[in-house]
Amino acid sequence: MKQGIGRLRFADENIEMPKVTKKMLTRILSYFIPYWTRMLLVIGCIIVSSILGLVPPILIKNIIDKALPQKDLKLLSLFIFVSIGITIVLGLLQVAQSYLSVWISKHIMVTMKNQMYSHLQRMSLNFYSAAKPGEITTRLTSDIEGIQDIFNSTVVNALSSIFVLISTAIVLVTMNWKLALVGMIILPTFIVPTRKVGKLKWKIATKSQERISDLNQIIQETFSISGAILTKIFTKEKDEYVKFKCMNQEVASLQIRESIVGRWFRMTITTFIAIGPMLIYFYGGYLYIQGEITIGSIIAFVALLGRLYSPVSQLSNIHIDVTRSLALFKRIFEYFDQKQEIKDNPNALHLEKIKGKVDFNKVHFAYNSEVRVLEDISFSVDPGTMVALVGSSGAGKTTITxxxxxxxxxxxxSIKIDDQDIRDVTLESLRKQIGIVMQEPYLFNDTIEENLRYGKSDATEDEIIKACKAAYIHDFIMTLPENYKTVVGNRGIKLSGGEKQRVSIARVILKNPRIIILDEATSSLDSVSEEYIQKAMIPLLSNRTSFVIAHRLSTVLASDQILVIENGMVAEHGKHEELVHKEGLYQQLYETQFKSQKR
Known part of the structure; x- marks a missing residue:
């Protein structure tokens, strides 16, 4: 536990900000290009709003300098009504701009999520064996959801601030360049500290997302069915709670730090914003006394000064927001840049219906470059025959399949099916020819019917029933309250091991593949369930090429060929009768593991 808590500490200096390169900016921009027409509308709204926003202060000047001194009620009413009308138009433009920016950002987010999900689907098992489920969930959800503010607020605010700043500066200089210079003299104080604040916020945001991933990891592991059972059996609820509490507190602390970082900087800006109008009143009063400016001009200047300072303040904060956004983009692009180790060759062929001949030719395999798992594996399997893979745990049987x-x-x-290298055919056409019944069958938290349709989405009701009868599971399903519409629970928790296994066999029967892989399908079942499974295997394996990882003598005896795997190599191969009389590894396995199963 102490070690876990210790991992919560971090050093800001170990986190480096990414370099803003042309490649990264181009990559980010590519997500906006499909929506360029709506982006133009947003820019149009911003330009019109920035121009119309100048009118009310100018009208105030005219009210004070013209309408009131002349006691012209008609002119006063005109200026006021025009000001009200422009305010309403500005509000409508703001609504339109907000809708368009939210629409664009949401669609970009949807696109990125779709791309990420599709990309992750194509990753090899090596990726999933190394990645944390919580990390995957965080990058697919909160990371991508976090960047929607880039356009929804950051980009829009930047464009709006630039247009407002330029248009306001022009008007101020036109009205009185001396007074404009006084108002602008404090602007550099807004910009200087932004780099330091942005860097600090970047570091906190990066670590915050990492800790959110860790928090999601704890949630997923402890609230999965297996994790919940393990936690309860070993009475680790308090320990897991403490771990969650510490991580949750760390996330909250980081998020608090992120939200308040730069507050001193913003306080300084606020102070200078308050000083600006005082300078205008002081120097403007001097110019008024000298007869160079009117009172209306001074008041209009003060009103316009807010339009000058506000965009500069926003632009300085945008630098901070951009650095935070880059933290998220970097994390997202890291996943997008993960190499897809297994993919179709450019000229991959479609594998048509096969006979089922399988050839391994001097196959070598390693999960990493340092440790080899399989060495020089060679064997041939005729169509429609069964191969039993036997050997100690960790020998490489599952890896072969x-x-x-x-x-x-x-x-x-190389591995060939019907003399065709499997790397030269499309993954989809290859995998459609293969069915797998795993040792621990996986069922979705859905109805039995929908789990079965995973094998054949367009299966008719008669086909489903026929497959379930073949798998000896139909009669059991009919005893359930909702029959085939019964929801099986998370990972099929509402069914027993044997029932889940038979449902998974029925699912494969529906798929109707030419090659079957059974990964110790009966190793953890009771004798009654095993008997049902053995019966269900008869239609499943009939006239199909099958690879069976087995610990049951009955399965081994029924096989046409036995491969004895030891330390990632084929130590022996042949039929039971010839291997059992050799003084080799199979004989040892038979004496220690299989012989006791004879009746």
Whole structure:
């Protein structure tokens, strides 16, 4: 626990801000290009608003200098009504601008989420074995959702501030260049500290997102079915709560720091904003006494000064917002830049319906460059025959079967199906030919029917029932309150191990593949469930090429070929009768593991 809490500390100096390169900016801009017409409308609203916003202060000047001294009620009413009308138009433009900017930012967010989800789907199992589920969830959700403010506020505010600043400065200089110079003299004090504040906010934002990922990781692990059971069985609720509480507090502390960073800087800006009008009143009063300016001009100057200081203040804060946005973009692009290790070759062929011949030719495989898992694996499997893979745990049996549908790629050698290298065919057409029944079957938290349709989305009701009868699960399903519409719960928790296994077998039967992989499908079942599974396997394996990782003697005896795997190599191969009489590894396995299962 102490170690976990210690990991919560971090050093800001270890986090480096990203370099804003042309490549990064171009990459970010590419998400805005599809919506360029709406962006032009937003810019149009900003330009019109920045110009119309100048009119009310000018009208105030004319009210004070013309309408009131002349006691002209008609002129006074005209100026007031025009001012009110412009205020209403500005409000409508603001609503339109907000709608358009939100619409664009939301659609960019949707696009990025879709791209991220699609990209992650194509990642190999190596990626998922190393990545934290909480990290994946954070980058797909909160990271991407965080960048919607880039256009919704940051970009729009920047454009608005620039147009307002330029238009206001022009009007001020036109009215009186001396007074304008006095008003602008304090502007540099707004800009100088922004780099330091932006860098600090970047560091805090980066670490904040990392801690949110860790928090999501704790939530996902402890509130999954397996995690919840493990926590309860080992009575670790208090320990997990303490871990969550510490991490949650760290996230809150970081978010508080992020929200208040630069407050002293903003306080300084606020002070100078208050000083500006006083300078205008002082120097403007002097010019009025000298007869160079009117009272209306002084009041209009003070009103316009707010339009001058506000955009400069916003632009200085935008630098801070941009650095925070870059933290999110960097994290998102890191995932987008993850190499897709397994993908279709440019000229990949569509694998048509196969017979089911499988050949491993001097296959080598490693999860990383340092440790080899498989060495020089070679064997051939005829169509429609069964191969039993036996060996100690960790010998490489599951790895061999994972290579057939290209869940991993070989690093040397080749795997062929019907004499066609599997790397030369499309992944989709390859995997449609293969069905897998895993040791721990996975069911979605949905109805039994929808879980079955995962094998064939357009399956008819008769096909579903037929598959379930073949898997010896139909009669059980009909005893449930809602039959096939029964929701199975998270990971199928409402079903027993044997029931889940038979549902997964029915799902594969619906898929109707030519090659079947059974990963220790009966190793953890009771004798009754095993008997049902064995019966269900008869239609599943009939006339199909099958690879069975088995610890059951009955499965091994039914196989056409046995591969004995040891330390990532094929130590022996042949039929049961010949291998059991050799003084080799299979005989040892038979004596220690299989022989006791004979009846």
């Amino acid at each position: 994972n290579l057939i549908p290209r869940l991993y790629d070989v690093i040397d050698g």
